[in-house]
Amino acid sequence: MDGSNVSPGGGCPVMHGGNTGTNDSVTKWWPDALNLDILHQHGARTSPMDPDYDHREAVKSLDFEGVKADVKALMTESQDWWPADWGHYGGLMIRLAWHSAGTYRMGDGRGGAGSGNIRFAPLNSWPDNASLDKARRLLWPVKKKYGNALSWADLIILAGNMAYESMGLKTFGFSFGREDIWGPEKDVFWGSETEWLAKSENRYGDLDDPGTMYNPLAAVHMGLIYVNPEGVNGVPDPARTALHVRETFARMAMDDEETAALTCGGHTVGKAHGGGGAHDQIGGEPESEGVHAQGFGWANPGHDGVAANAFTSGIEGAWTKHPTQWDMGYFDYLFGYEWELTKSPAGANQWQPVDMPEDEKPVDASDPSKRKNPMMTDADMAMKVDPVYNEICQKFRADPEYFADTFARAWFKLTHRDMGPKANYYGPDVPAEDLIWQDPVPAGSTSYDVDAVKAQIADSGLSAADMIATAWDSARTFRGSDKRGGANGARIRLAPQKDWDGNEPERLARVLAVLEPIAASSGASVADVIVLAGNVGIEQAAKAAGHDATVPFAPGRGDATDEQTDAGSFGVLEPLADGFRNWEKDDYDISPEAMMLDRAQLLGLTAAEMTVLLGGMRVLGVNHGGSKHGVFTDREGQLTNDFFVNLTDMANTWSPVEAGNHYEVKGRKTGEVRFTATSADLVFGSNSILRAYAEVYAQDDNAGKFVRDFIAAWNKVMNADRFDLVA
Structure with a gap:
């Protein structure tokens, strides 16, 4: 999985407007308005703590x-x-x-x-x-x-x-430490469909090519976790289902062996429910029920306190003879019998064994005097039909201990992947082993002379813009969603990051050639020196603007190695647009400002922090490729509030100059072009919320506040992945 799959209409790699669309916002009357809700959620006002x-x-x-x-x-x-x-x-x-x-x-x-x-x-x-x-x-x-x-x-x-x-499995480990949210996550785009389980065609460029599923989606239907258990679009075809299983799990960072282990191990226990009750009378989901339901949904009128009568998916039956025991029964059934397509009592497509002796069948979930046919879903049959999955399953079948260990590790990965590095793990069952998908980073030194390193950087001959851009590019990969990326580890110097277009490889190599020797001679990590260089650049720019400012710094970042880097999994972190550096890799079907919101949310920024950061980055002259769009200042390289002063100055006019994302800012009286811009610049004057922030920073009495707030927001981004700083 390299994250290269794109949607139609320009190939936007992200949320197709779902994250930043109007939906139920107060701006729903103006569908083209930028919705900032994703930057306002889960604040202190939502938490009862x-x-x-x-x-x-x-x-x-x-x-x-x-x-x-x-x-x-x-x-x-x-x-x-x-x-x-x-x-x-x-x-x-x-x-x-x-x-x-x-x-x-x-x-x-x-x-x-x-x-x-x-x-x-x-x-x-x-x-x-x-x-x-x-x-x-x-x-x-x-x-x-x-x-x-x-x-x-x-x-x-x-x-x-x-x-x-x-039930008998030795698990690989467990970590406490997850923190609850207190309301729906509006930043997650689950799909554009307006009905549950809509046809899969809505999510693919070509349904016969699972790799064309629109990013960042991973499930085949709205309202499903993975694939349709009855087959693609509900049509049984295990070979075809296998292709979609492979793609769905790959988008969860699982390889074929992990996928097979999770499928087989997940179905080694338990059952599916669709055998009893009045199936056409199942109640609505929790969010649709009245207050008397008290948060419950899917009422089962025919349940009558009988476990076997529960109805959920409509598929009915257990996968194994002993559904409350961890054993090899799944493989005994799947490969020990031929299977034929049938219907559950609720009419769902499922597979049943041919000529299975009665005493080999599992007993009823409620009445041990009865035996019931086991079943397999289309995804289960895919494990038998697909040659790659079949080979893996045969290996598991021949070595139960290997199967149990592979499953336990895959289960741990499934349930801990989004916790980030081990610094976020707590409790007695945290595994000692470092796993490559945790993006391990060795501890860095804190004993070197920070001021001496800053002095070497200042005397290095590097421009402030080069230092600031390099530090930003190193840190901006951080994603609060799964706590990956960031400056710690200095992976910007490793493949694939060193070759990303957004990192300007030629400039990056030139800057690293200067900073790496400084790190080596001082005992500091390259990761620390990169961030320190950015800080030095900002301090120089602030001083040039008349402000004596110090950017906070916490040493201790480490340098990851190639061996500690799962290079294939880092493609999804590549920035394909960066509003803060006014750059897009390609033309996408979503606006630059919407993509900027998505990046800001992943970085954990508020709308005010996003605003002050962008305004500062523009006047510092760190646009990608040296572009002058949005550089609303005659003092480029100085940390001033000029971006906001000129954006809000009514002596200017603003107009598009051609098809595409290009605007001119002209003097109202002279008609002369003063500046050029993109929509990612002008949105801070057009959007009412962002303009309110911009006006604060444009005020005559807030030049100092602008510098302080910029430095605070910068420091937040530089330390976003420093989980070791929060003990």
Whole structure:
């Protein structure tokens, strides 16, 4: 997966307007207006926690062993209001954890289990998440008991781990430390469809080529986690389904072996539900129900307290003879029998074994005196039909220990991928092993003389613009979504980052050739020296503008090696546009300012921080390729508020000059062109919210505030990946 798949209409690699479209915003009456909501969410006003609450500190006080014991005990405490299959909630809890984590997609790092977002719309009401509302309610007594230190995000994944352990699997490990959000994530674009499970054609350039699914999407339908279990668009064809399984899991950063392990291991336990009750009377999803439902959805009128009557997907049956045990039964069934296409009692397409003896069938989930046919979905049959998956499965079948270990590692990756580096992990079960998908970075030195290094940088002959641009390019890859990227590790000097167009490889190589010897001679990491160089450039630019300012700096970044870098997974971090440096790699079907919002949100910036950063970057003269668009100043290279002064000056006029993203700023009286611009510049004067911020920084009394705020926002970006600074 290199993130190169693009959508029609210009090939935009990101959210097709979903993140920054108007939707239900107050701007819905003006569909072309830029919606800044994604930069305002999850602020202090949304959280019920005390202002000084620190979840990382709270987690350290948690009774880890007590929580694990209580969750494990819950597995076999069947409740009358929602009885467990075979008296064990393991399958339900694994599905909850899986569907919470399984929304992660590598394209933009969004989704995943790290925030407990499955509690909120739309995920809490996706068709694929039917009855998971019951799983969360079953866990409520544990959450209530342990309180703030146990987040829902942690508890949901822990439930999956404890379920597997209670059924005999040795898990690879577990980390506490996920922090809950308190409302829907408006920054995640799940698709443009307006109906659940709409035809897959809406998501592909060519449905026969799964690689043409529009980025950053990963699931084949709106409302599904992965693929349609009945086949592509509900049409059974295991060979074709295998191709879509491969692409979907690749977009979650899983290779073929991990994909097969997760599929087979996930279906080694539990069952699908579609065998009983009045299927045409199933209630609506939680978000559509009345207040009397108290957050529940998918009411089962024919359930009658019988586990076997539960209805979720419409597919019915277990995958193995012993659905509450971790064993090799999945492979015994899949490869030990021929399978034929059939219909579930609810009319769903599924596969059943041919001529299976009665005593080899699993017993009914509620009545042990009855035996029921097992089943396989189209995705299961893909493991048998696809030659690559078949070969992997045969290897698993021949070596149960290898299968268990491969699955445990893949499960750990699935449920922890979006937590970022191990600095974010807490608890007694954190694996000691460093895994390459965690983007490991060795610890850097903090004992060198920072001032001496700054002096060497200042005397190096590098321009302030070159130093600032290099530091920015190194840090801007950070994604708060999955906590990847950033300046720590100095991976900008390694493949593939050193060759990205957005990093101006020739300029980058020239700057690194100066900075790397300084790092080597001082004992500092290259990562630290890159950031320090940017800071030196900003301090020089501020001094030139009459401000004596010091940019904060925290040493300790390390330098990653090629061996510590999964180069193939870094393609998705490549910036294809950077509004802060007024650059686009290509013409896309979404505006530069919308793409800038997406980048700002991933960097964790507020709208005000985005505003002050962009204005400062423009006057510093660090546009990509030396472009003069948006450089609204006659003092380029000085850290002034001139961008905002000239943007808001009514002595100017603003007009497009040709088709495309090119504008001129002329003197109102003279008609002479003073500056040129792109829409990423002019939006700070046209959008009412951004103009309000721009006017603050244009005021005569705020030149000093502008410098202070710019430095604070710059420092935030430089340290976005410094999880080691928050103990």
